[in-house]
Amino acid sequence: MLSNTAVADGGKRKSLHGHWSSKMAFILAVTGSAVGLGNVWKFPYVAGENGGGAFVLVYLACVILIGLPVMMSEILLGRRGRRNPVATMALLGEEEGSSRQWRWLGVLGVVAGILILSYYSVIAGWTLYYIVQSAGGAFQNATAADVGAVFDNFVGSWQAVLLCHTLFMALTVFVVARGVERGLEQAVRFMVPALLTLMVVLLGYAITSGSFAEGLAFMFTPDFSKLTWDSVLAAMGQAFFTLSIGMGAIMAYGAYLPEETSITGASGAVVTADTSIAILAGLVIFPLVFANGLNPGEGPGLVFQTLPLALGQMPAGAFFSTLFFVLLSFAAWTSALGLMEPAVAWLVEHHERTRAQAAVIIGGLIWFLGIGSVLSFNALSDFTFLNGTIFDNVDFLTSNVMLPLGGLIIAVFAGWIMCRNSSADELGGAGSLYKLWRVLTRYVAPVGILFVLLKAVGLLPDLS
C-alpha cells in the first residue's frame, strides 16, 4: 500500500498489473479495426498504381506525422467525452466554449462508414470465394496464367460477386445484431499474430522467388519524378484508411478507455502493428509480381493474382492458402464491424430502434449501395466518370476526401479548440512528447491535410 502511494505520485506504475488486461483489450480492439483489407489488399495495389518507392515514403511520412497525432487526438476526445462520436463532439464543443455544431463530425463519420463498407464488403466477398477455391486446390502448383484466369472468371461474373458480397454482409449484420463484437474481438488475439506469422513465412518464399531485390527496389527506391499531387493525396488517404482514423470510429473505442492507460503508448503500438503488416504485404507481393512478369499497377486484383501463386507452390499449399484467406476474411470482418458501428449506434440512440433492427436496416442499405461496386468489375466496368468506375469514385470520395476532412476537423478541435489543460490532462502531462503531439496536431496535420487536399483538386497553383 505504502509503495503504491509513493509510486502514484511519480508515475503510472501503480496500476500496472490491474489495468494491463483492459489496455490490452483496447489495443486489440483498435488493432482489429485497423488491420484489414487496407493492409493486405489496398496498400500493395495503391502503392503499385502510384509507382512504389516515393509513394511508400510519403505514406510512411503521413502515418507518422499526421496519422499518429490524429489517432491520439481521436482517442483523447473519445475518452474525454465518453459518449458516441456525435454526442461526444457536441458535449466537448460546449464544454470547451465553442459550439455543439462540432457534432457534424460524427455525422460525416456515419456516412463515411456506410460508404466505405459498401465496397469493402465486396472485396471481403472475394476473400470468401478464395477460401473455397483454395480449399478445393485450385491454386495447387498453378501458373500465373491459371491464377489470373480464376480471378477474371470470378470477378467477371456479377452473380458470383454479388453472392459473396451478400454473404459477407449477412455475416457482418449477424454479429452486429447480436452485439457479440466482444467475442469476435477476442479472435483478434490470435488472428493478428497468426496473420503476421503467415506473412513472414510468405516473405521467406518471396526472398527465394528470384526477384526479391527488384521488389525491394520498387518499394523503397523513391523516384520523385513519378510523384504527383494525386499520388500524394492517395498516400495520405491510404494512411487514414489503414489506421481507421478520420471518421470517429477510434473515438468510439476511446470512450471505454480507462483513465490510466497511456494514449501515446497504445497509439504507437497500433500504428506499428498496422504499418508492419502493410509493409510485409508489399515485400511479399512485389517480388512475386516481378518474378512472374505481372504488372505492379494491376489494380484491385493485384493481391488476388499474386499471393495464391506463392501459396500454391508451398508444401501443403492448399492448407496454407485456405488458412491465409480465412485469416484475411477474419481481419476484414473485424474491420467491417467497426465500419458499421457508428451508423448502428446512431440509429439505436436517435431513432429508438433495437440493435437488431438497426443492424438489418443499415446492413440492407450498405448491401444495396454495394451493388454499384459489384458491377464496377463486370457489367458496368466501362461506365466511368471523374475517377473511374463507381467503385473507384466511392473509394476516392471516402479515403481521399471524407477521411482526411474528418482528420482535419479532429486535429483542429483537439489542437485549437480544446484548451491546453484538457488535452495535457488526457495525454499524461505537458512533457516533451506532449509538446511534440501539440505541434503536430496544431500545425503539421491541419496544414498538411489542407495543402494536399487543395493541391490535388488543383485549387493551389504550382510554383514553377
Ligand code: TRP
Ligand atoms: N482500417 C481498415 C482496414 O485497413 C478499414 C477501415 C477504415 C476501418 N476506417 C475504418 C475499419 C473504421 C473500422 C473502422 O482494412
